[in-house]
Amino acid sequence: MGACADDGGGITAAVTAEGMAVDQERAAECSGAAPLLPPPLPPPPPPRSWHAVDSLADLGLPLSPAAAAEHAVAEAWRLFKLALKLWSYVGLGWKWSLQACRLVVYALLLLPGFAHMLAFYFWSPLVKRDVPYGRKPRQLLDLYVPAGARPGSDPVPVVVFVTGGAWIIGYKAWGAALARRLVEGGALVACLDYRNFPQASAVEMLEDVNTGVSWVSRHAARYGGDPEALLLVGQSAGGQLALMALLSQAAQAASGRAALGGSPCWHPRDVAGFVGVSGAYDLEGLAEHLHRRGLYHNLLDSIMCLDGKKAYDKLSPLAAARGLAAALDGGGGRDGDGARLGGGAGALLPPALLLHGTADKTVPHAGSELMRGALEALGVPCALRLLPGKTHTDLLLEDAFRGGPDPLADAILEAATGRPRSSWHPRTCPAPLVWLAGRVCPF
Numbered sequence: 001m002g003a004c005a006d007d008g009g010g011i012t013a014a015v016t017a018e019g020m021a022v023d024q025e026r027a028a029e030c031s032g033a034a035p036l037l038p039p040p041l042p043p044p045p046p047p048r049s050w051h052a053v054d055s056l057a058d059l060g061l062p063l064s065p066a067a068a069a070e071h072a073v074a075e076a077w078r079l080f081k082l083a084l085k086l087w088s089y090v091g092l093g094w095k096w097s098l099q100a101c102r103l104v105v106y107a108l109l110l111l112p113g114f115a116h117m118l119a120f121y122f123w124s125p126l127v128k129r130d131v132p133y134g135r136k137p138r139q140l141l142d143l144y145v146p147a148g149a150r151p152g153s154d155p156v157p158v159v160v161f162v163t164g165g166a167w168i169i170g171y172k173a174w175g176a177a178l179a180r181r182l183v184e185g186g187a188l189v190a191c192l193d194y195r196n197f198p199q200a201s202a203v204e205m206l207e208d209v210n211t212g213v214s215w216v217s218r219h220a221a222r223y224g225g226d227p228e229a230l231l232l233v234g235q236s237a238g239g240q241l242a243l244m245a246l247l248s249q250a251a252q253a254a255s256g257r258a259a260l261g262g263s264p265c266w267h268p269r270d271v272a273g274f275v276g277v278s279g280a281y282d283l284e285g286l287a288e289h290l291h292r293r294g295l296y297h298n299l300l301d302s303i304m305c306l307d308g309k310k311a312y313d314k315l316s317p318l319a320a321a322r323g324l325a326a327a328l329d330g331g332g333g334r335d336g337d338g339a340r341l342g343g344g345a346g347a348l349l350p351p352a353l354l355l356h357g358t359a360d361k362t363v364p365h366a367g368s369e370l371m372r373g374a375l376e377a378l379g380v381p382c383a384l385r386l387l388p389g390k391t392h393t394d395l396l397l398e399d400a401f402r403g404g405p406d407p408l409a410d411a412i413l414e415a416a417t418g419r420p421r422s423s424w425h426p427r428t429c430p431a432p433l434v435w436l437a438g439r440v441c442p443f
Contacts, residue, residue, distance in 0.1 A: 126144055134212070136195070138208065160230065161178065177397060182409055185413045190220075201303060202305075206248070235279070236279065240317060243276055249268045261315065269348060274351075276354045276355065279371065280367070281370070284318075349375070355408065372384040385411065391441065396408065
């Protein structure tokens, strides 16, 4: 890894030979006023009745029986190898094993709610699943398009959602219940998938998020979305990835130098606002806490790894924002580079809203309080809403299944439209099952 620029938080970095950041020419272009957009993806091959699988785009076309069987075997073998690699990190540790068992019981208790959610996910005409946003594995997204939204009509706000999953079990469908509330509220929603560990490191996950945000910004208008009203939302691990990507884009746009986590490049002004939900912003402060809950040090160190060494300080949004704020306060030396970097990055960042439950035992809400302070030190308008009694999963799943008010969906729609929201939704899972699930939830 090249040497990091002296910004106090390790956010700006020289370009590595392995391509962990954009090249100097692209980073310089990103520092201009106009947003730099990646080149458009080449068009997929024309439809054919039978063909082999040569690229990600081919997966949306009909396969010959032989190609389908070959692809299924290859995918099964790949997943088996990834599972073995993951098992080598967690082994038979009792904490991890207990958490896995609790997760199974949790899912079974909420099965009625999940069945309702999946019925909408697979059969609703509002859902366009598995839309490729890039050429690499798992660079797919689900689009939830409001009824009546189309090019030429009044554009609707756009929400890009980056799900959580401890950087290991994240999947785009986890946001389906939330996306249903949002699309019914009139927003175009893009739920991003991204590579998980051990298939990818956190830097590669950031590459996926950046690629997805750029794609949505360029293509939202095709589906009736307003690219000027794009809201970036990240939950849990997805909050770390989404905010880190946004901070990296702002840092390299302000400095003209490549930033770790800023590849591929897009302009931070492409995003009108950020909403963080139970976000894991303080990696250094969380490491020991997560270890005690079963996400062991050796596993988290490998996820947040650069050049074979753990790099919490370089991949933590809290550390990144504090580094930029320190550069702003200190002036960055005699030439004032740091002041220009910190001040320029802060001016490019959109307003932020952080939501966190006070009963969250997985990612304590203290991290969101620290994150608000770091963003405000950069001059970023940032509001923090602490939700009494809410756990780590309440906002995303249990609230959606138990019915009644949905504070998360209302907050996101309010941030997207600028209008207060107060909604009421039907129950999709019996209240006793939701209560029991909350008691056994491992998160």
